[in-house]
Amino acid sequence: MRETDVAYLAGIIDGEGSIMLNKYHKSEYPAPCIAVSSSDLELLEWIKDLIQAGRINKKKNYNPEKHKTSYTYSLYYDRAIEIMELIEPYLVIIRKKKRAQHIIKYYKDVTVRNGRYNAEQRKAKENFYVEFLEI
Numbered sequence: 460m461r462e463t464d465v466a467y468l469a470g471i472i473d474g475e476g477s478i479m480l481n482k483y484h485k486s487e488y489p490a491p492c493i494a495v496s497s498s499d500l501e502l503l504e505w506i507k508d509l510i511q512a513g514r515i516n517k518k519k520n521y522n523p524e525k526h527k528t529s530y531t532y533s534l535y536y537d538r539a540i541e542i543m544e545l546i547e548p549y550l551v552i553i554r555k556k557k558r559a560q561h562i563i564k565y566y567k568d569v570t571v572r573n574g575r576y577n578a579e580q581r582k583a584k585e586n587f588y589v590e591f592l593e594i
Contacts, residue, residue, distance in 0.1 A: 460545065464509055468542075469549030471495060471506065478543065478558045480591055483535070487574065488584055491539040491562050498527035512538045540566060557594045561587075 472478065475497055480489035496518070497503055503515050513534035520528050534542060543559040550556040569587045571580055 460509060465545050466549045468506065468509065469546035470551075471502070472546060473550055473552045473555060476555075478555050478562070480562070480588065481535070488570075489588060490536050491543070491566055493534045493539045493542055494531055496529060496531045498529045500530050503530050503532040506532050510534060510538070510542060554594060558591065561591050561594060565590075 472493060472495060476493060476495040479492050479494065481492040482489045493513075495503060495506060500515070507513050507515060513532055515530050515532050518529040518531060520526055540562060543563055547556060547559045547563065550559060565587050569580070569583045571584075576584060
């Protein structure tokens with residue numbers, strides 16, 4: 460990925476995107492996610508082509524006479540962390556930058572690969588999540 464593409468992607472995420480932890484399965488802890496919502500499908504397809512991962516979902520439009528169709532690009536788990544590592548130096552919005560830094564620095568350390576947490580590991584994971592929400 461070219462540096463200009465990385466910087467542009469960071470700008471899109473700063474302006475229209477989210478850096479978050481989402482729960483995808485009831486039995487799992489929330490996992491890293493980057494999401495960008497837009498009515499410009501071309502923009503989201505460019506992001507997906509650039510990253511070579513993720514998916515685009517069409518959102519339900521309850522009032523098509525007044526609103527354009529909207530889409531959301533989403534990227535999860537390890538690939539989301541890899542992209543956060545690339546874009547973090549270019550993020551301007553402090554909250555998003557701090558959230559990316561927190562995930563990059565701590566997520567893998569507090570995540571057990573097989574999903575079976577002992578009491579100490581579970582406490583560390585829960586503390587990570589609480590700290591993330593305080594950002």
